[in-house]
Each structure stands twice: as structure tokens, then as C-alpha cells.
Amino acid sequence: MTADENLTFELVVNDGALDSAANTVQITVQHTNVAPVADAGSDQNVSEGAVVSLDGNNSSELSVDPDSRNNGYAGEQYDSYTALHCSDRPDCG
Secondary structure (H helix, E strand, O other): OOOOEEEEEEEOOEOOOOEOOOEEEEEEEOOOOOOOEOOOOOOOOOOOOOOOOOOOOOOEOOOOOOOOOOOOOOOOOOOOOOOOOOOOOOOOO
């Protein structure tokens, strides 16, 4: 779903012999899926070869998106041959 959607439902009741007049109702389903916010923590200056930890605890999705389905985390290091590892979360592939 990428936008609000209007749905129309019609109800007819039958007593075994006769139908009622049709009654319709319109339901608007509001699009509420919003992008999560990634926050890796403060900038850091470290020595070559040092272990660096990124703190993604201020990243958010659940607090702003009622349709939240945290699908995981991914990280990428630019201009380097450094490997990134995720810890402390079972969903950190």
C-alpha cells in the first residue's frame, strides 16, 4: 500500500424469505508506512587498526511506524577494506 485507499462494503440481510435493502459503508485505510531513521552515533576519530563501534540504538522505526516490521540492519564501509560486524541484536544478519 503506497497511498490511502477507499474501500466500499455492501451488506444485505436475508431472513430466509426476503432481502433487506442494501446498506453500504465506505472505509478509508490510511497509508501510515514511513521510512525508518538510521542513526549510527557520533562521528569518531580513531587510530589505524582500531576497533570502532557504531551505536544504532537511536535508530528508529517502531516509534513512528505502526506498520513496523523491522526487517534487519545493514552497514557498509566506504573507501576501505574494513569488515563490518553486527552484535547485540539477533536480527543483525
